[in-house]
Amino acid sequence: MSGPERDRPTGPVSPAPPSSMPWAPSPTKRDGLAAPRLAALREETVSGTWAAPRSAAVVAMPFRAGVDEGWSQQGTDDMGTAEVKGVLETRDVSCWFGSNKVLEKVSLVMRPRQVTALIGPSGCGKSTYLRTLNRMHELVPSARLSGQVLLDGEDIYGQGVRVTETRLRIGMVFQKPNPFPSMTIAQNVLAGLRLAGIKVDNKDALVQECLSRAGLWNEARFRLNQSGAALSGGQQQRLCIARALAVRPEVLLMDEPCSALDPISTGVIEETIAELSQEITIVIVTHNMQQAQRVSHRCALFLVDGEGRPGHIVEQGPTEQVFGDPQDQRTADYVGGRFG
Secondary structure (H helix, E strand, O other): OOOOOEEOOOOOOOOOOOOOOOOOOOOOOOOOOOHHHHHHHHHHHOOOOOOOOOOOOOOOOOOOOOOOOOOOOOOEOOOOOOEOOOOEEEEEEEEEEOOEEEEEEEEEEEOOOOEEEEEOOOOOOHHHHHHHOOOOHHHOOOEEEEEEEEEOOEEOOOOOOOHHHHHHHEEEEOOOOOOOOOOEHHHHHHHHHHHHOOOOOOHHHHHHHHHHHOOOHHHHOOOOOOEHHHOOHHHHHHHHHHHHHOOOOOEEEEEOOOOOOOHHHHHHHHHHHHHHOOOOEEEEEOOOHHHHHHHOOEEEEEEOOOOOOOEEEEEEEEHHHHHHOOOOHHHHHHHOOOOO
């Protein structure tokens, strides 16, 4: 339902802490599971009402540079037999906190198996926009929004759409790593599944798979019974990525995931993002222009026109175009470091 504003004053719910989950890592498992094994694990480990996973044979989709209009929500994989999943789109999304309007009619397509970077100075609404994409915005009292947020053509704010299902399909990694300190590393990986009531047949394999995909398995494989809080900052952030991956999201949102990390940890996270983008849609907020150029396929620049005015997109397109041949002078000035 587009057009009218929607009031969502609901507050956050604190889940009860999960009970102890014994963990006994297998010493015979190796780092890095082959693609066929990953596909098999997806079929074997996830049960319940969760959607069947995509094929492990993933080929990047051939998108036309600079063309969002007419982009179809339907597509096929390399065999031409399956619908593309993870197409995230917003149409005329505006956001308020009380009477303060912070976003103005933001329309953007975030394409599957690509990284979309949201760039712009502080206070222009990037993080607020990101939080609308998995219904985190509505957790703030007095928050409102209008417009549509579509995942594979379905409005995630539509009637009958459960917020828990939305957040399983659209995961999020925050600026500050937030592993559960009372849980072990292995328990942290499985925490989302447990809270969602999703059972798995092979926890060992799932933990190894998720830690491997997050680039943490080699460093954590002999520490799985230790607290997640015992890891370094960069390792904790990768643990949070592994936790988000365990529920098989179609989209992963990342709010400045490297802002508090050293260059080496940042490089590892960026490598992880590049690998994950071959399978899922990734949307990242970053203030690092070099990082945006390194990791993203497409960029959207958010700006405000003056103090107290809402943020909006002034330019979007392929990263090479936004940085190398911007169409708006404000974009050229921002990416060139003349302001911001």
